[in-house]
Amino acid sequence: MLLAREVxxxxxxxxxxxxTLASAFALLAAERGQRTLLVSxxxxxxxxxxxxxxxxxxxxxxxxxxxxxxxxxVQEADHxxxxxxxxxxxxxxxxxxxxxxRQIDIARVSPGAEEAALFxxxxxxxxxAGDRYDRLIFDTAPLGHTLRLLSLPEQMATWMSGLIGRRKxxxxxxxxxRRVAGAAAGDGSPPHDRVxxxxxxxxxxxxxxxxxxxxxxxxxxxxxxxxxxxPLLEAEKAVGTLERYGIPVGAVFLNxxxxxxxxxxxxxxxxxxxxxxxxxxxxxxxxxxxxxIPLQETDVHGLAALRRIVATLPESERGAxx
Amino acid sequence: xxxxxxxxxxxxxxxxxxxGMFVAPYRSQIYREYLEQRDLFLLAGFSDxxxxxxxxxxxxxxxxxxxxxxxxxxxxxxGMEHPPEGGFRCC
Numbered sequence: 001m002l003l004a005r006e007v008x009x010x011x012x013x014x015x016x017x018x019x020t021l022a023s024a025f026a027l028l029a030a031e032r033g034q035r036t037l038l039v040s041x042x043x044x045x046x047x048x049x050x051x052x053x054x055x056x057x058x059x060x061x062x063x064x065x066x067x068x069x070x071x072x073x074v075q076e077a078d079h080x081x082x083x084x085x086x087x088x089x090x091x092x093x094x095x096x097x098x099x100x101x102r103q104i105d106i107a108r109v110s111p112g113a114e115e116a117a118l119f120x121x122x123x124x125x126x127x128x129a130g131d132r133y134d135r136l137i138f139d140t141a142p143l144g145h146t147l148r149l150l151s152l153p154e155q156m157a158t159w160m161s162g163l164i165g166r167r168k169x170x171x172x173x174x175x176x177x178r179r180v181a182g183a184a185a186g187d188g189s190p191p192h193d194r195v196x197x198x199x200x201x202x203x204x205x206x207x208x209x210x211x212x213x214x215x216x217x218x219x220x221x222x223x224x225x226x227x228x229x230x231p232l233l234e235a236e237k238a239v240g241t242l243e244r245y246g247i248p249v250g251a252v253f254l255n256x257x258x259x260x261x262x263x264x265x266x267x268x269x270x271x272x273x274x275x276x277x278x279x280x281x282x283x284x285x286x287x288x289x290x291x292x293i294p295l296q297e298t299d300v301h302g303l304a305a306l307r308r309i310v311a312t313l314p315e316s317e318r319g320a321x322x
Numbered sequence: 323x324x325x326x327x328x329x330x331x332x333x334x335x336x337x338x339x340x341x342g343m344f345v346a347p348y349r350s351q352i353y354r355e356y357l358e359q360r361d362l363f364l365l366a367g368f369s370d371x372x373x374x375x376x377x378x379x380x381x382x383x384x385x386x387x388x389x390x391x392x393x394x395x396x397x398x399x400x401g402m403e404h405p406p407e408g409g410f411r412c413c
Contacts, residue, residue, distance in 0.1 A: 084383040092387040096394075099411050100386045107383055110370075116380035152377075159378045166363040173356040180349045198384045 002250050002317055003029050005220050007126070007136045007212055009150070012224035013234040014142040017255040019046045020300045021224055021293070022139035024309040028318065030066035034134040039125060040070045041118060041149075042141045052302045063303075067133065071121055073114035080117045081108045091194060115145075119152050123209040147241045150221075153210035154245065160203035167196045213247050220250025227254050227277040236284050251289040254281060259294040291317070364389050 002008055003025065010022040019042065026038040037059055040047040047070055048055035053062040059069040081104055092100055107113060122138075129136050140146035171193055212218050221242050225231035235252060242249050257278070258271050281290065291314050300309055310318070367385045370376040394412035397405045405412050 080380075081383070088384055088387055093391070096387055096390050096412060099390055103386050103390070103410065104383050107380060110379070113380050120381075155377050156381070159376075160381070163363070163366050163378065163382070166359065166366050170356070170359045170363050173352060173359055177349075177352045177356045180345060180352060195384055195388065199382075202381055 001319060002220060002222060003032070003034070003135065005218055005250070006129075006134070007138070007219035008250065009138045009140055009146070009219070009221045010224055011140045011146045011221060011238065012142075013231040014044075016224050016226045016231050017253075017293070017300075018042070018224045019050055019139050020306070020309060021222070021253055021255065022137050023047060023050050024306055024313065025222075026066060026068075026135075026137045027063075027303070027306055028310050028313070029135045029137070030063060033065065035065050035132065036067065036135040036137060037125070037129065037133040038066065038068045038137050038139065039122075040068070040139045041122065041146070042139055043073065044141075045070045045072075047139060050301050050306065069125075071118060073118045076121045077108060077114045077117035080120055081105070087194075087198070115149065119149055119156075122149065123153070123205045126209050126212060127205055147238060147245075150213060150242075150247055151245045153206045153213060157203055157206045157210060160199060160206065164196065164199050164203060167193070167199065171196065214245075216248035220248050222250050223252045224255055225252065225281070226256045227274045227281065229277070232277060232281055232284070239285065239288070249288055251291060252281070252285045253291050253293055254278065255293045256295040257292045262295070360392070364392060 008022075008025060010018045010025070012018050019040070022040075023038065026036050029036040038047060040055070045055075047068055051062060051068065053068070054060075055062065055068040055070050057070060057072055057075055059067040062068045085101060085104060088100065089097070126136065140149075221238075223235045223238055225235040239249055239252075258267060258274055262271075278292075293309065293312050296305070296308065298305065300306060364385070365372075367382040368376070368379075368389060370379045376382075390410045390412050393405070393410045397409075397412075
């Protein structure tokens with residue numbers, strides 16, 4: 001059962017119904033008594049539209065036991081930069097401050113800054129979730145982006161370790177130098193190294209995120225696709241990438257499958273084509289659980305429509321939670 | 323107590339000879355090594371400034387004060403009163 005895990009990610013090609021399924025699972029979890037936070041990292045931010053509730057950049061309880069938040073990369077990057085500036089303000093010589101701020105502002109508009117800030121917030125949410133929420137459900141941006149984000153904890157922790165190792169060496173040599181040189185060594189790093197502390201704190205957070213992400217009992221990635229060529233291809237590639245990074249795939253959902261009542265010559269022809277894609281998907285995802293969600297008569301928005309989607313989820317996913 | 327101060331003088335002399343022979347070269351070596359490691363640390367933290375990819379560039383913003391301070395000392399060491407064009411405007 002997917003909801004037995006603390007953290008679920010929903011991902012897939014744009015427009016296949018990630019937000020719909022993520023919201024349905026969040027609603028299900030909340031109604032089963034779990035304090036649930038639904039996090040949207042998709043720049044399209046359709047969570048609010050589907051729930052027909054207003055969702056902002058800070059978690060808000062939109063229904064009983066259901067919190068929702070939409071993370072905006074631009075805002076996150078601004079926050080992060082303001083935070084860093086405040087942190088270094090009292091240790092930076094005043095004559096350097098203007099230039100330091102200018103350089104940080106340059107870094108703020110460099111490529112990757114927003115992705116990095118998004119990642120920073122993402123690890124923070126994972127870290128802080130423990131006491132406040134029982135379940136975290138991430139509705140992620142279209143796949144490529146998300147996979148990169150999920151691979152970051154590993155790359156980052158490795159890189160950070162290198163940097164921390166170097167920093168420690170610098171500090172050790174600085175101490176040695178001060179010892180042998182006595183009063184001759186005027187400057188040197190201060191006894192409490194704030195830079196080292198900041199680096200270590202960040203590294204520890206990346207590692208904790210990575211621990212949760214790779215533990216199949218605690219988290220899972222749920223792939224969403226429609227029975228069509230490109231969404232399936234993208235999901236197949238995603239399974240490969242996730243396996244390479246050691247992130248467990250919880251299930252594959254095929255959304256908008258033609259229901260039996262869709263009849264007529266046109267639908268029969270579509271159904272034939274769809275049957276081929278379904279066979280193909282069954283073969284491709286043979287090692288994973290696959291669920292089909294029927295195409296709905298109307299668009300999915302509002303709680304009533306979302307509950308209809310919940311009703312189409314397999315019994316095994318809807319059981320009582322422990 | 324004369325023999326005592328004589329002994330102390332001789333001990334001090336011996337110590338100075340010892341330091342001059344063993345600690346002094348070692349001292350400058352440590353200092354060089356220290357400076358070298360400091361440069362390497364900044365290089366690792368800011369490799370992107372030299373065009374090498376650095377996945378954590380955005381997570382090392384706290385290091386800028388140190389980088390700019392070292393840059394400032396570097397151009398002073400080279401005898402440049404003002405920083406070279408295009409670099410940090412440290413002074």
